[in-house]
Amino acid sequence: MAHRLQVLTPDDARHFIEKGYVRVKGCVDPALAKKWTDEAYTRLGYDPKDRSTWTKDIVWMDRHNIAAIKDISPKGWAALCDVTGGEDRIDHRIMEIESQHFTTIDSTEWSDAFVVNFKRGEDKPWLPPSPASGGWHKDGSFFRHFLDSREQGLLTIVYWSDVVHKGGGTFVAPDSIKVVANYLADHPEGVDDGDAFGKLIDQCQEFEEITGETGDFIILHPFMLHASSNNHSGNVRFMTNPPVVLREPMNLNRENPADFSLIELATLHALGRDRYDFRPTSPREERWRVIG
Template sequence: MVGLSTDLMPFLDEAVASCDALTRAEALHFVEHGHVIVKNAMPKAHAELVRERAWSELETEHGVDRSNPSTWAKPQPGRRPAGYARLKGTAQRYLLKTTAPRAFKAQADLVGGAARLSADGDEVFWGDGVISNLGIEDDPRWEPPGPKQPGWHKDGWHFRHFLNSPEQSLVTVPLYSDIQPRSGGTYLAVDSIAPVARLLRDTPQGLHPDSVQGAGFLIPGLIEQCTNFVELTGEAGDVAFLHPYMMHRVSINASTRPRFIANMAPVLKEPMCFKRPQGEAYSLVELAVLHALSEPSYDFQQTRDMQGFKPFPFREEGEREAQQALLRNEMRSFAERGIVTPAWSAECGYMTNQAYA
């Protein structure tokens, strides 16, 4: 996309004037590119603490020897690469504003201030569960990011997706380890904000979460509109903040440099608003949507109530069947609108609505 329009520039200046942590350049980068990496947003000592707990869990529960990379390549459930594991951590929780105040301030800057977060940000906690990607040196399965790959998705498996959804204001990714290129860094589709925003704008009734999660049938049509892909890299203590519409996927770690991150979802008090009254500042997240839609404002009117869902891995059989029926109805509805999953999607394991076309 082209740079920020002159119509939106005053709104950016207004948002930046209230920022405590982000620079104007960082704020503009987020609005135009859907993500920003804030250096040293978390104390390195905290990153080391969480990383050590992750190694302890890997050793005691997964049979991994940190000093022996040959033990790292254990098979994992589903389509995950070897060495990839979601670790539960301990029950300990850390209040973000005291544990990593710079990360908290940056997060608040992006959503329009701490007052727009649930409980004014006083209930934003991080645990110590992590997502590990241990790596296999020179793994031949490694490939650079591109559209025709499995695993692309938009986060949010627990709610109906609207343009203004408050349930996930950001995808917050603390880096608990250094991440170099080809070392398991998350792949980002930088220009995915626009196709996702257009789809949500044109679907005021909202999307079933399974349509854009996992192997969702809408993912291939969205990701094939993207051409700008990057690998998330950084140092332990950095925190990456992704727009909630950012499509991303796991990558192969073709090194023996273990990667440890997490994925947090701060919640807003109220839905996002894209037509704010004069004197009420847009958040940087909202401005990124307006930039993606090439609109100075947009009066979004949803036609269905917000709705929570039990994430698909945790549904009982009866509920799973009921949700599958709802998803099939949505597949049919999109096919009737002329939105059909591309033919290549099956080879990458995505669901398809071609049968309804």
């Protein structure tokens, strides 16, 4: 890598390349997490101490508080720069997805657009992560997927509460990156069928439940197949999953190997190549518009 790591250690970088994700701890001030999650209960009209007021098992909230990552999490921003190859490789524009509903993407901001798992599936058996647990997918319903796509440059998770075992933590399949990378390499025309990725979980054998503490920031390769899980813990899980858009598509054939980002190195590792001259054979068809 040409850039110097700011936050990640060499072991962190190696873990991302080989396993497709890295955890960075202490990326959210606990006082800010409490403030925003307390406000979330008020916005929902729920009493945090009265489960009878929790009318929905899981809620996807709109953004209310919004802040630059640099301001509220310098460590988180530095980690993003470490993985992407530098701030200049992150798209700083504000974009609005033109899909079933309008969603704003700004790779430089975090917000309180929480996914709040109050008690989803507590009345059902808890299944460990496996193909049988279901719900596996790759994010990105708003673009045609290519091996080098920039639109879902990274999958990220911010935990705004402690997440214990069986507490609604995200399920991941680390070896899915190899499966998805080879699938996309075999389809240079791109893939529009989002369900096609979920079916690839049957080829995977590595599964993990991502638990954690308030302030944990988990940065995952965009090819990571993942799924939500049921919450049997009695604790409420607050998380956000802000997307990261790259300024340019991944370059898997850089002249200087030191210029590869960790994302590109992880993709090449999954393909078993030192470099790969990928060229899409169909238009990219981005479905968004720049609004700022």
